Amino acid sequence: MKKNYSRMMEDQIELLVKEGLKPGLLIHVCCAPCSSSVIEVLEKYFSIGLYFYNPNIYPEEEHDRRFSELKKFLADAGHSEKIELFYEKYTPMEFAGCVQGLENEPERGRRCHSCYGLRLSKTAQKAKEKGFEYFTTTLTVSPHKNADIINSIGEELSTVYEVKFLNSDFKKKNGFKRTVELSGEYDLYRQDYCGCEFSMKSEQKE
Secondary structure, X not given: OOOOHHHHHHHHHHHHHHHOOOOEEEEEEOOHHHHHHHHHHHOOOOEEEEEEOOOOOOOHHHHHHHXXXXXXXXXXXXXXXXXXXXXXXXXXXXXXXXXXXXXOOOOOOHHHHHHHHHHHHHHHHHHHHHOOOEEEEHHHHOOOOOHHHHHHHHHHHHHHHOOEEOOOOOOOOXXXXXXXXXXXXXXXXXXXXXXXXXXXXXXXXX
16 A cells, blocks of 8 residues: 555654654755745754755756755745754765666666665764754655655665654645745745756756
């Protein structure tokens, strides 16, 4: 039976509310638009930290632009004083090593799954290092991302690093639509490709 990750998240939040808890949650973020609606959903229930680790983004100028736009959004939306932002330096060779041998895989295939694993693994490590009780990612807000794969990876890493993973499918309940609305409200730059060189080429072909 297909798992309802959105419902699983709601059940976990409901339990936390009943117990009067507001635990720390480190969210892997890829850009300002995707972060916008996810923060809106979770900020009431968790003490949030954001982790910008995206060695897949190409070229470096695009990577830096997305990070700058994220910082701008956090400031404009009044999140900067409440939410700590962790930045990982740009290391494209980590991504290259992660997807070596998968360069010719189709978009959304095994190459992407390996990339999810790289970024989520680093997020779980950072969450444990900084004392966060949970970790998750904004990646599931995209209609182009496979929530089943992302959540499966997160659950596995939760066991490895002994940090709880918050299941999600943020695109549900109009989550993706809300990113579009908030992007308009805050005049956010919305990129037209996922981030890596392969996704850029794929978009250019279409």
